[in-house]
Structure formats: structure tokens, C-alpha cells
Amino acid sequence: MKYQNKMTLTTKVLIGMGLGIIVGLTINLLGLNAPGSFTNVYVVNGFFHIIGKMFVTALKMLVVPLVFFSLITGVLGIGDIRSLGKVGGKSFALYMLTTAIAIAVGISIAAALGVGEGVHMSTDLSFTAKEAPPLSQVLIEIIPSNIIHAMSEGKMLQIIFFSILTGISILMVGKKAEPLVELIEIANEVMMKMVNIVMAVAPYAVFALLAKAIANLGLGLLADLAGYVVVLIAALMIHLFITLMSILKLFTGLSIPMFLKKMREVQIFAFSTSSSNATIPVTLRAVTDKLGVDISVASFTVPFGATINMDGTAIMQGVATVFIANAYGVDLGMAGYLTVIMMSVLASIGTAGVPGVGLIMLSMVFTQVGLPVEGIGLILGVDRLLDMIRTAVNVTGDAAVSVIVAKSEKKLDIATYNDPDAGVITEDDLDIPDEVEREFAQVVHEIKEEE
Ligand code: ASP
Numbered sequence: 001m002k003y004q005n006k007m008t009l010t011t012k013v014l015i016g017m018g019l020g021i022i023v024g025l026t027i028n029l030l031g032l033n034a035p036g037s038f039t040n041v042y043v044v045n046g047f048f049h050i051i052g053k054m055f056v057t058a059l060k061m062l063v064v065p066l067v068f069f070s071l072i073t074g075v076l077g078i079g080d081i082r083s084l085g086k087v088g089g090k091s092f093a094l095y096m097l098t099t100a101i102a103i104a105v106g107i108s109i110a111a112a113l114g115v116g117e118g119v120h121m122s123t124d125l126s127f128t129a130k131e132a133p134p135l136s137q138v139l140i141e142i143i144p145s146n147i148i149h150a151m152s153e154g155k156m157l158q159i160i161f162f163s164i165l166t167g168i169s170i171l172m173v174g175k176k177a178e179p180l181v182e183l184i185e186i187a188n189e190v191m192m193k194m195v196n197i198v199m200a201v202a203p204y205a206v207f208a209l210l211a212k213a214i215a216n217l218g219l220g221l222l223a224d225l226a227g228y229v230v231v232l233i234a235a236l237m238i239h240l241f242i243t244l245m246s247i248l249k250l251f252t253g254l255s256i257p258m259f260l261k262k263m264r265e266v267q268i269f270a271f272s273t274s275s276s277n278a279t280i281p282v283t284l285r286a287v288t289d290k291l292g293v294d295i296s297v298a299s300f301t302v303p304f305g306a307t308i309n310m311d312g313t314a315i316m317q318g319v320a321t322v323f324i325a326n327a328y329g330v331d332l333g334m335a336g337y338l339t340v341i342m343m344s345v346l347a348s349i350g351t352a353g354v355p356g357v358g359l360i361m362l363s364m365v366f367t368q369v370g371l372p373v374e375g376i377g378l379i380l381g382v383d384r385l386l387d388m389i390r391t392a393v394n395v396t397g398d399a400a401v402s403v404i405v406a407k408s409e410k411k412l413d414i415a416t417y418n419d420p421d422a423g424v425i426t427e428d429d430l431d432i433p434d435e436v437e438r439e440f441a442q443v444v445h446e447i448k449e450e451e
Pocket residue numbers: 274275276277310312313352353354355356357358359387390391394
């Protein structure tokens with residue numbers, strides 16, 4: 001139990017987050033971030049920007065190989081190939097259901113409180129609409145025409161499709177493919193180690209990401225739109241702590257405080273990066289190592305959820321729709337709101353979890369119900385902070401559904417779930433034992449001599 005003497009990564013990340021917020025706020029409130037100033041150029045957009053960007057890029061670098069190897073490992077380890085279909089069906093249904101509930105919650109709370117009523121419109125609004133990809137196209141695009149291209153573009157649904165197909169084909173080849181199975185399992189383990197290495201620098205990166213984001217926030221703008229911001233944050237919290245946790249409790253009967261404790265690190269990553277996609281390595285690690293979900297379920301539900309499940313984003317769409325409808329004096333009526341719910345759920349399937357994508361989805365929804373798309377310009381300025389919060393809600397939904405599906409498929413290790421120390425990373429995890437180093441040097445030496 002060596003790690004008890006050392007600070008865990010989660011504690012360090014929490015400290016990084018706290019310090020990042022304090023430093024960001026100080027820079028912001030003291031007005032040190034004026035364009036062209038030393039702090040602005042060298043600290044916020046220099047040092048903080050470089051550290052944060054390098055870290056997010058490193059996370060993104062892990063996503064594709066990690067999803068590829070873990071998903072094949074998952075398919076190979078599932079034991080009964082039919083349960084793959086069940087995992088797919090259940091997670092899809094739950095993701096859609098929670099997203100629909102989320103947007104309904106957003107609309108109801110915002111409508112009950114009348115957000116946007118009496119808002120004065122500014123005249124220089126600009127936001128260009130994006131076309132919603134038709135469902136047919138989303139379906140067709142699940143199949144990659146070129147897997148290298150899909151991987152280089154990070155097209156998650158295509159990568160998921162190809163990985164599952166590879167896993168199934170390996171099973172069909174059978175005994176002959178055993179060396180490949182071993183290779184893929186080892187590759188998966190290596191990728192998981194790489195996640196640990198990248199996460200070791202997380203406390204510093206989280207500090208830099210948050211200090212930069214908060215230093216750049218237009219706090220005055222936040223105050224102007226306080227009604228929208230407060231209602232949206234309240235709706236997000238209600239969904240996270242009440243709706244999602246009730247669903248988790250109802251389906252699994254597991255401890256909610258334990259779930260929330262183990263999700264803290266993932267939520268901070270999502271909050272700092274504003275990207276469910278970039279958070280995939282961290283979510284996958286937490287869901288398997290901390291919450292005890294078997295890799296055969298998690299390797300599918302986590303990347304799938306990062307792509308199609310966006311509860312937080314759906315809530316934002318609900319609240320923003322009511323806000324802008326009220327601000328423009330448009331009465332959408334029951335049918336209008338039902339269309340909004342349907343459109344948001346559909347839009348979430350075809351769009352990846354990356355920063356700011358929620359606004360693009362919103363423009364698709366607005367076009368559909370005939371709300372003025374340029375109204376999105378009203379909330380554009382405050383979206384950075386809200387994106388951070390809703391991304392944390394998005395990843396929590398992904399993990400909750402992963403646990404529910406795993407439990408129902410008997411693929412959840414309850415002892416791991418209930419062990420508060422499961423999956424905790426310490427400095428010891430990054431050690432390379434001396435004997436291993438020597439052994440590998442010996443092996444390389446021998447190979448060279450043989451040549
Ligand atoms: N940033 C969000 C995510 O990655 C999507 C959004 O709401 O913009 O999940």
C-alpha cells in the first residue's frame with residue numbers, strides 16, 4: 001500500500017484545477033490580459049497556451065490507436081458474440097433516452113423560468129447556419145471507404161465499425177489468428193500505459209488550460225447574460241446529480257457517491273479540454289480500472305458515447321432555444337418544441353464531441369424550427385465556459401450508461417466498483433523496474449549479435 005504515502009493523481013489534478021482557476025481569475029480581474037500586454041502574449045497565449053495545447057494534442061494522439069486496439073480486444077474477450085449486439089442496442093437506446101430527457105429538462109426549466117424574456121437584442125449579431133447532415137448520410141458514413149483516412153480524420157463511428165469487424169474476423173479465422181490476438185492484447189496494454197504517461201503531466205496541463213480559459217473569459221458578458229448562464233448551469237447540475245444518478249441507481253442499485261468520486265478526474269479533464277473525444281482515454285481508463293466495467297463493454301460504450309451521447313449539449317440546446325425564442329418573441333408551441341427535441345437527438349448522432357460543436361448543432365436545430373440562426377450570436381460570447389461545464393456532463397453520461405450496460409450484461413466487477421483505491425495512479429505506476437531495463441538491453445544486444 002505504498003501509494004497511501006503519496007499524493008494521488010486525482011488530488012494533484014484537483015490542486016492544478018484550483019490554482020488554474022485562481023490564477024486565471026486574478027489575471028482576468030486585474031485586467032492583466034489586455035491584448036498585446038506581456039501577460040497576454042507571453043503568459044496566457046504563450047506559456048499556458050503551449051502547455052495546454054501540447055497536452056490536449058497528446059490526448060488526441062492516443063484516441064485512435066487506443067479505441068482501435070481496445071475495441072478489438074473487447075470483441076475478442078466478449079465470450080459470446082451475440083452479446084455484442086445487445087451491448088450496442090442497450091447503449092444506443094440509453095444514450096438516446098438520456099439525451100431526450102436532457103433536452104426536455106432544459107426546455108422545461110428554461111420555459112418555467114421564462115429565460116430570455118425582456119432581453120434587448122443587439123444589432124451586430126452574426127452566426128452562420130450549418131446544414132444538418134441527413135440521417136441517410138450519417139448511416140452511410142458509418143462505413144469507412146478508407147480506414148487510414150477515417151483514422152487520420154478521427155471519424156469515431158467509422159473506426160468503431162472497422163475495429164468490430166476486425167475483431168469478428170479474427171474470431172472467424174480462429175486458431176491461426178492466435179498470435180495476432182496476443183499482439184493486439186499487448187498493443188492494448190502498451191496504449192493503456194501511454195495513457196498513464198500522458199496523465200502524469202495532467203496536473204500542470206489542467207492548470208495551464210484553466211488559467212488560460214478563465215483569463216480569457218469575458219466576465220462582463222457573463223453578467224449580462226446571467227439569466228441564461230445561471231439557468232443553464234442549474235439545469236446541467238440537475239441532470240448530472242438528479243436525473244443521471246437516479247437512472248444509474250434505478251438500473252444498478254450501486255453507490256452513487258462512489259461513482260461520482262471516481263468520475264471526478266474524468267470530469268476535470270472534460271472541463272479543462274471541452275472535448276469528450278479528447279477525454280476518451282481518461283474516461284476509458286476510469287470506467288475500466290476504477291469502475292470495474294469489463295473492457296468488452298467499455299471499449300465500445302465509451303467512444304460510442306463520446307460521439308453520439310451529449311446530455312449536457314442537449315440541455316444547452318433546450319435552454320438556448322427557449323432563450324432565443326423568448327428574446328425574439330417567437331412562440332414555438334408544443335409541436336415546435338417536440339421538433340427541437342427530435343432534431344437535437346438526431347443531430348447528436350452525427351456530430352463528434354469536440355469543443356464548440358454544440359453551437360453548430362444548435363444552428364441545425366434552429367434552421368429546422370425556423371428560429372433566427374443569427375440569434376446564436378447572442379450566446380456566443382459566453383459559450384466557452386458553458387462548453388466546459390456541459391462537456392463534463394456529457395462524459396458523466398457516457399460513464400453512467402457504460403456501468404448500467406455492463407451491470408445488465410454481467411460484465412461489471414462490483415468489487416472494483418466499490419474499492420475506493422481501484423485504478424488510482426501514483427508515481428510508482430510510471431516506474432520502469434531496473435531488471436526490465438537490463439533484460440530488454442540484453443535482448444536487443446542478442447538480436448544485434450545474431451545479425
Ligand atoms: N464540447 C462538447 C463535447 O465535446 C460538445 C459541445 O457541446 O460543444 O462533448
